Amino acid sequence: DQQVKQNxxxxxxxxxxxxxxxxxxxxxxxxxxxWYKKYPAEGPTFLISISSIKDKNEDGRFTVFLNKSAKHLxxxxxxxxxxxxxxxxxxxxxxxxxxxxxxxxxxxxxVQP
Amino acid sequence: xxxxxxxxxxQVTQFGKPVTLSCSQTLNxxxxxxxxxxxxxxxxxxFHYYDKDxxxxxxxxxxxQSRRPNTSFxxxxxxxxxxxxxxxxxxxxxxxxxxxxTQYFGPGTRLTVL
Numbered sequence: 001d002q003q004v005k006q007n008x009x010x011x012x013x014x015x016x017x018x019x020x021x022x023x024x025x026x027x028x029x030x031x032x033x034x035w036y037k038k039y040p041a042e043g044p045t046f047l048i049s050i051s052s053i054k055d056k057n058e059d060g061r062f063t064v065f066l067n068k069s070a071k072h073l074x075x076x077x078x079x080x081x082x083x084x085x086x087x088x089x090x091x092x093x094x095x096x097x098x099x100x101x102x103x104x105x106x107x108x109x110x111v112q113p
Numbered sequence: 114x115x116x117x118x119x120x121x122x123x124q125v126t127q128f129g130k131p132v133t134l135s136c137s138q139t140l141n142x143x144x145x146x147x148x149x150x151x152x153x154x155x156x157x158x159x160f161h162y163y164d165k166d167x168x169x170x171x172x173x174x175x176x177x178q179s180r181r182p183n184t185s186f187x188x189x190x191x192x193x194x195x196x197x198x199x200x201x202x203x204x205x206x207x208x209x210x211x212x213x214x215t216q217y218f219g220p221g222t223r224l225t226v227l
Contacts, residue, residue, distance in 0.1 A: 004155070032214050043117070043203055043218030044156070089155070093214055101216060103155035
């Protein structure tokens with residue numbers, strides 16, 4: 001039973017355009033969401049996060065939107081750059097003392113020059 | 114630079130031969146995690162330490178053990194690796210104590226089982 005789903009395994013975008021990566025979750029108890037970026041042969045690196053009490057968080061070219069009623073979040077990258085090409089993982093915090101993260105399966109973003 | 118280091122980056126072992134993967138951190142974080150990630154799948158939490166307190170996930174096989182001798186180091190022991198244990202193993206740390214929820218990952222160790 002996958003609690004965090006990234007239904008698009010891959011996405012291709014032209015340089016300079018907007019990239020939108022989507023993530024859906026099933027557990028309404030999740031209270032914190034994170035996006036990680038992973039290059040080949042490297043570990044995931046933290047990108048941006050959002051608390052469930054907010055609906056938007058912005059950091060430079062990256063914006064995360066949260067729609068709690070739809071249990072949906074999205075990551076917008078504007079403008080997209082070739083260096084953004086990577087696998088993007090959505091993660092949700094399960095709550096409790098462990099701060100356990102539940103990850104999605106990732107979306108491979110390819111930004112074409 | 115402060116970081117999470119995993120050694121080796123690539124490990125080849127034989128079916129049934131014990132193997133140990135190591136993780137070290139210079140971040141002085143309280144919490145250390147071990148994840149298993151198979152191809153095209155989400156990273157799956159195996160267990161974590163909050164300081165010296167060990168927390169095993171319910172579905173982590175008994176074949177997987179961990180040790181944390183001090184704050185900086187954490188080891189993953191696979192007692193009798195099977196072909197199904199071939200995966201990327203990721204170590205992560207978090208500051209703990211009500212601090213940021215962000216986990217910081219190492220580069221991973223890719224385990225091959227022959």
